[in-house]
Amino acid sequence: MIAALSQxxxxxxxxxxxxxxxxxxxxxSSPRTARLGNLLSAIGMAVAVAxxxxxxxxxxxxxxxxxxxxxxxxxxxxxxxVRMTAxxxxxxxxxxxxxxxxxxxxxAEFNRLARLGDLPGDTLTAVLASTVLGGLTLTGSVVAxxxxxxxxxxxxxxxxxxxxxxxxxxxxxxxxxxxxxxTDETVLLGAAFAAAAVFGILLVLPIGGADxxxxxxxxxxxxxxxxxxxxxxxxxxxxxxxxxxxGASGTLLTLLMAxxxxxxxxxxVFGAFGQIExxxxxxxxxxxxxxxxxxxxxxxxxxxxxxxxxxxxxGMAVAQAQHDIxxxxxxxxxxxxxxxxxxxxxxxxxxxxxxxLLAEAQxxxxxxxxxxxINPEFPQTDLALVIGANDVTNPAARSDRSSPIYGMPxxxxxKAASVVVLKRSMSPGFAGIDNELYVDPxxxxxxxxxxxxxxxLITAMKDN
Amino acid sequence: xxxxxxxxxLTILVLAALLGFEVISKVPTMLHTPLMSGANFxxxxxxxxxxxxxxxxxxxxxxxxxxxALVLAxxxxxxxxxxTDRMLGMFKRRPxxxxxxxxx
Numbered sequence: 184m185i186a187a188l189s190q191x192x193x194x195x196x197x198x199x200x201x202x203x204x205x206x207x208x209x210x211x212s213s214p215r216t217a218r219l220g221n222l223l224s225a226i227g228m229a230v231a232v233a234x235x236x237x238x239x240x241x242x243x244x245x246x247x248x249x250x251x252x253x254x255x256x257x258x259x260x261x262x263x264x265v266r267m268t269a270x271x272x273x274x275x276x277x278x279x280x281x282x283x284x285x286x287x288x289x290x291a292e293f294n295r296l297a298r299l300g301d302l303p304g305d306t307l308t309a310v311l312a313s314t315v316l317g318g319l320t321l322t323g324s325v326v327a328x329x330x331x332x333x334x335x336x337x338x339x340x341x342x343x344x345x346x347x348x349x350x351x352x353x354x355x356x357x358x359x360x361x362x363x364x365x366t367d368e369t370v371l372l373g374a375a376f377a378a379a380a381v382f383g384i385l386l387v388l389p390i391g392g393a394d395x396x397x398x399x400x401x402x403x404x405x406x407x408x409x410x411x412x413x414x415x416x417x418x419x420x421x422x423x424x425x426x427x428x429x430g431a432s433g434t435l436l437t438l439l440m441a442x443x444x445x446x447x448x449x450x451x452v453f454g455a456f457g458q459i460e461x462x463x464x465x466x467x468x469x470x471x472x473x474x475x476x477x478x479x480x481x482x483x484x485x486x487x488x489x490x491x492x493x494x495x496x497x498g499m500a501v502a503q504a505q506h507d508i509x510x511x512x513x514x515x516x517x518x519x520x521x522x523x524x525x526x527x528x529x530x531x532x533x534x535x536x537x538x539x540l541l542a543e544a545q546x547x548x549x550x551x552x553x554x555x556x557i558n559p560e561f562p563q564t565d566l567a568l569v570i571g572a573n574d575v576t577n578p579a580a581r582s583d584r585s586s587p588i589y590g591m592p593x594x595x596x597x598k599a600a601s602v603v604v605l606k607r608s609m610s611p612g613f614a615g616i617d618n619e620l621y622v623d624p625x626x627x628x629x630x631x632x633x634x635x636x637x638x639x640l641i642t643a644m645k646d647n
Numbered sequence: 648x649x650x651x652x653x654x655x656x657l658t659i660l661v662l663a664a665l666l667g668f669e670v671i672s673k674v675p676t677m678l679h680t681p682l683m684s685g686a687n688f689x690x691x692x693x694x695x696x697x698x699x700x701x702x703x704x705x706x707x708x709x710x711x712x713x714x715x716a717l718v719l720a721x722x723x724x725x726x727x728x729x730x731t732d733r734m735l736g737m738f739k740r741r742p743x744x745x746x747x748x749x750x751x
Contacts, residue, residue: 197695201663204689205670211682212673214738221685221731228691228724235695241702243710250701250714251694254721261722262729267737273730274684281690281723287716288696291709298706369708403683406690413696415656423656424663425692431667432686436679528676535680542737553676 188237196234197421203227204428214548231421267543268500271533272331275399279324282406285413285426286317286376290369292416297367306416307364313412314372315356318379319386320406326387327398331532335388345389346453352382390452395532397440397451404433436534443528443554445590473609476627478636481603482643488565490521492557494594495537496530498571498606502633508570509544511637514644524550525557525567525594527575558595567599569620571606571633577618602626605636678738684731691724 204227210220235241258277265273289310296306329335356378363371390398410426413419441448485491493512499505512522524546526537538551552560561567569576576596579586596602597620604621606628620626629636674682697720701713 200692204692205663205666207689208667208670208674208682208685211678211685212675214678214735217678217681217738218732218735221681221688221728221735224685224689225728228688228694228728231692231695232698235698236702238699238702241698243702243704246704246710246714247698247702247717250697250717251721254718254723255725257718258722258724258726259729262726262733265730267733270680270684270730270734273726274680274687277723277726277730278687278690280719280726281687281693284693284697284716284720284723287712287719288693288700291700291704291712291716292696294708294712295700295705400683403686403690407686410690410693411660413693415653417696417699418652418656419696419699420656420659421692421695423660425689427660427663428667428671429686429690431664432671432682435668435671436683439679526677533680534683535677538677539680539734539737542734545737548677548738551677 188234190238193234193238194420196230197419197424200227200231200421201424203230204425208428208432266503267540268503269332270539271395271399271531271536272328274533275324275327275331275395275402278399278403278406279321279328282317282320282324282402282409284317285313285406285409286321286379288413289313289317289409289416290372290376292413293363293372294369297369300367307361309412309415310364310372311357311360311375311412313409313416314376315353315360315379316405316409316412318356318376319383320402320409322380322383323387323398323402323405324383326384327395327402330387330390331395345385349382349385352378352385356382386452394444394451396529396534396536397437397444397448399533400433400436400440401448401452402433404430404437407431407433440529440534443592445592473621474627476603476629478629478639478643480627481629482640482646484566484601484603485515485520485640485644486518488515488520490523490560490564491515491566491568492523492525492561492564492596492599494525494527494567494569494572494576494596495541496527496570496572496575497532497536498573498633500531500536500540500571502571504570504634504637505540505544505546507634507637507641509541509546511641511644512546512550514641522550523552523557523560525554525596526551527554527572527594530572530575554592554594561595561598564599565601567596567602569596569602569604570637573606573618576620578623579619583619596620597623597625600625603629605629605631605633607632681731681734684727684734688724688727688731691720691727694720694724696720 203223207220207224210216356375359371359375407426407430414422515522530537578597580588580591580593697717701717704710704713
């Protein structure tokens with residue numbers, strides 16, 4: 184029934200799969216071909232799996248089928264029911280699952296080889312990599328999930344002596360793995376995995392919710408490396424190539440994200456933002472008043488505008504206002520207003536978060552503009568509508584050296600003719616600092632839940 | 648014992664990583680979330696490793712750990728693909744002028 188293929192045949196199949204993966208990513212370079220690319224990757228995966236199942240010495244089919252069945256149900260159920268706004272945490276969770284799988288594979292294979300007394304010396308690094316990285320990715324991703332899902336405090340959780348504890352734990356994990364390699368004792372490797380898992384929790388816990396985009400990308404890179412390690416342990420080309428691709432993607436995105444925040448990766452991971460905040464609170468805006476406005480007044484402003492730039496942020500995601508914003512934009516466009524969206528690279532909780540939400544709201548992606556392209560247009564804009572974005576619009580980043588966000592490239596919303604900010608209340612954004620934009624004379628604040636505010640705006644516009 | 652397999656594997660790794668960087672850097676910023684999700688899906692290739700481990704398992708430790716690994720890997724694969732597909736399905740160009748749709 185199931186064929187008995189040789190390793191050579193299967194390796195050729197892995198080559199095909201690798202090619203499919205690489206082409207799949209290549210097709211991700213344009214929205215038109217992107218979906219095809221995803222399909223191609225799936226084909227590669229299917230080929231790799233099918234041929235592996237048919238490999239001559241694989242035969243515990245009952246177990247395999249059961250495990251695949253359970254995993255498929257969990258994966259499908261999760262992926263199909265999750266809301267778009269919860270995408271970042273879903274990706275984080277799946278990433279953790281992959282990392283855990285890599286560690287499990289390494290553990291099991293190590294055990295098998297150790298019992299046979301056949302552990303090749305050169306697999307030590309690979310085993311170390313996959314077990315330790317896989318372990319920390321598993322728990323780190325779960326913590327990231329919890330933070331984004333707001334099950335855990337989004338603010339950094341810091342305790343004294345933290346760096347020392349972290350260093351000790353990770354050293355223990357690595358040391359145990361090395362010891363396991365030296366003594367062929369699976370128990371030690373299991374302990375290394377446990378230590379790595381603890382480290383994963385400690386690593387991600389102090390990082391604030393708004394830094395999660397970088398962390399998720401970093402965990403992606405780690406799990407990719409874990410996969411590579413597992414590939415070396417098993418002498419499996421598909422794992423090596425797949426893991427390398429994921430590792431490259433995660434690394435690249437991590438560096439891009441960090442650059443967009445003008446902080447180094449080390450600063451994001453180990454800086455525990457709260458500590459930096461203590462160093463300088465930036466110029467306060469206490470004493471200056473903000474001007475509140477009403478939907479009616481904003482609607483009037485909008486009806487006189489010829490060019491409007493919408494600046495979405497995490498607040499829009501939380502309020503699930505993307506559909507209503509799209510509807511508002513449609514109304515504006517029907518009246519001949521030019522509407523563009525300014526997307527800051529770290530707006531939201533994941534790279535491209537705003538793009539995905541707006542795409543869900545059927546906003547054509549041609550209307551979404553990156554920071555470098557949209558900034559020069561703010562001076563010619565009549566009205567900038569900021570919805571749920573805070574730190575990415577704060578002019579203090581340009582001018583205030585004592586500000587924690589100093590140096591971060593921002594959207595130059597303050598150069599527009601007038602600014603309307605949709606915000607729940609005056610509570611500070613993640614950086615915990617006041618936003619100078621709010622007290623600028625040309626800025627008015629529309630307080631309330633973003634979604635409700637937009638709905639009121641739409642009603643007011645229709646009345647005009 | 649020959650080092651050839653190790654060197655070969657390292658070669659594959661380096662080439663794959665370089666090729667990966669090349670291809671990934673061509674993905675525009677607006678598609679970074681599907682990229683992360685898609686790359687995540689590719690990481691599900693560990694399912695192959697899990698199948699190998701569980702499919703040839705002889706002792707209970709391997710069976711238990713292998714089973715867990717396979718469940719996790721499958722969730723990664725299936726979940727990852729559906730999430731990426733959902734995301735990509737939403738990216739639309741400016742809609743062409745409607746031809747004979749009822750609500751045109």
